[in-house]
Amino acid sequence: MPTTTDPTNRDEALSAPTPVSRRALAPDLARGLMLLLIALAHVPWFLYTADIGATLFHPAEGGVADRIAQAVTIITVDGRAYPLFALLFAYGIGQMYQRQTAGGTSVRDARRLLRTRNLWMIVFGLLHGVLLWQGDVLGTYGVMGLVLVPLFLNRSDRVLKVWIGVLLGVGAAVAAGATAVAAAIGTSLGPADAQRLPIAEPGYLASIPLRFVEWLPTLIVPFVGLTLPAAFLLGLLTSRHRVLEEPGRHLPLLRWTATLGLAIGWGGGAVQALVHLGFLTLPGSADISQLFTFTGFFAGVGYAALFALIAHRLTARGTTPLPARALVALGRRSMSGYLAQSVVWAGLLGASGLAVGAHLTSWSAMAIGIGTWLATVVAAYAMDRYGIRGPAETALRRLTYRAVRRSAG
Numbered sequence: 404m405p406t407t408t409d410p411t412n413r414d415e416a417l418s419a420p421t422p423v424s425r426r427a428l429a430p431d432l433a434r435g436l437m438l439l440l441i442a443l444a445h446v447p448w449f450l451y452t453a454d455i456g457a458t459l460f461h462p463a464e465g466g467v468a469d470r471i472a473q474a475v476t477i478i479t480v481d482g483r484a485y486p487l488f489a490l491l492f493a494y495g496i497g498q499m500y501q502r503q504t505a506g507g508t509s510v511r512d513a514r515r516l517l518r519t520r521n522l523w524m525i526v527f528g529l530l531h532g533v534l535l536w537q538g539d540v541l542g543t544y545g546v547m548g549l550v551l552v553p554l555f556l557n558r559s560d561r562v563l564k565v566w567i568g569v570l571l572g573v574g575a576a577v578a579a580g581a582t583a584v585a586a587a588i589g590t591s592l593g594p595a596d597a598q599r600l601p602i603a604e605p606g607y608l609a610s611i612p613l614r615f616v617e618w619l620p621t622l623i624v625p626f627v628g629l630t631l632p633a634a635f636l637l638g639l640l641t642s643r644h645r646v647l648e649e650p651g652r653h654l655p656l657l658r659w660t661a662t663l664g665l666a667i668g669w670g671g672g673a674v675q676a677l678v679h680l681g682f683l684t685l686p687g688s689a690d691i692s693q694l695f696t697f698t699g700f701f702a703g704v705g706y707a708a709l710f711a712l713i714a715h716r717l718t719a720r721g722t723t724p725l726p727a728r729a730l731v732a733l734g735r736r737s738m739s740g741y742l743a744q745s746v747v748w749a750g751l752l753g754a755s756g757l758a759v760g761a762h763l764t765s766w767s768a769m770a771i772g773i774g775t776w777l778a779t780v781v782a783a784y785a786m787d788r789y790g791i792r793g794p795a796e797t798a799l800r801r802l803t804y805r806a807v808r809r810s811a812g
Contacts, residue, residue: 486703497642532618668702736793
């Protein structure tokens with residue numbers, strides 16, 4: 404790994420990215436699989452002519468196939484993908500910081516690199532949110548990085564664990580309180596129809612300010628529920644101990660985490676699915692969507708552990724099958740894959756594009772989500788075969804390092 408031996412030469416003081424041959428399997432495999440969850444979480448938003456039911460943007464009605472698709476998504480995806488995204492994003496920050504400092508970069512310059520990268524993440528998020536998809540999370544995690552990295556990057560394990568516990572405890576109280584308030588006033592505190600206005604707007608230029616208005620709150624709303632910051636801190640902690648890079652050293656922890664995390668997360672999702680489908684009627688006008696979202700933290704962490712166990716099994720076999728290699732290729736280009744999904748949603752499903760979303764139901768939207776993800780898997784694998792990096796990752800890296808070297812000069 405090329406680094407400088409002269410700490411005064413800051414123009415060359417930043418370490419190069421880890422060569423592909425030396426990258427650990429589990430983090431990239433997890434990112435590739437995560438994008439399937441992200442795709443399935445987003446497509447229901449684009450059914451903009453359907454009446455919204457009891458859960459997020461899932462339609463209130465549908466045939467048997469639609470109800471199955473809704474149940475699967477509610478149990479396994481909704482509110483479960485974003486904590487996984489936050490954990491993996493922070494894990495990558497920890498990897499980058501450790502690589503830089505181990506390669507001879509000063510702590511000051513490594514922190515400057517992270518700060519600049521997070522600022523550029525916000526810029527990417529702004530462009531993504533305004534031009535394509537107001538549900539962007541790049542800006543969200545960029546803000547979390549700006550706030551949480553200076554506060555917690557080099558804090559002790561004990562401090563991180565305490566704060567994860569505090570955030571989850573307060574988050575549980577907030578979710579319970581929101582549920583009680585919703586039951587008392589007889590209305591849901593969930594997303595409003597306003598989120599669908601940019602999607603249903605047929606004029607592209609007219610949809611831009613609508614997306615901007617809906618995107619802005621995404622920069623701060625995740626701090627309210629507190630589960631995403633908790634997942635972020637957990638990502639920093641697990642990165643420090645190389646849990647995903649060396650899963651063989653943490654098998655008992657990973658097995659318990661996967662089992663308990665998915666049991667809690669999927670269990671909370673199952674209750675919400677029963678409510679959505681009308682099989683469970685809660686007393687009064689109770690709305691458990693906030694508690695449902697809170698349990699998503701545990702599912703997200705469980706997914707990370709499960710994907711690490713899968714990667715360990717593949718590594719132990721000594722050979723990586725083609726599907727796994729393709730998923731890893733997408734994981735190495737996860738930001739490009741994420742943005743590519745939004746191009747499809749806006750161009751194919753939104754009213755300012757081909758408006759296909761107006762004619763879909765839950766099962767057909769799920770099929771398009773899976774098909775889009777598979778297309779990005781194939782594209783990423785082809786790029787990997789030809790040694791082509793993801794365009795979004797390349798742009799982010801160049802902009803970040805250029806800005807750091809310019810400020811150092």
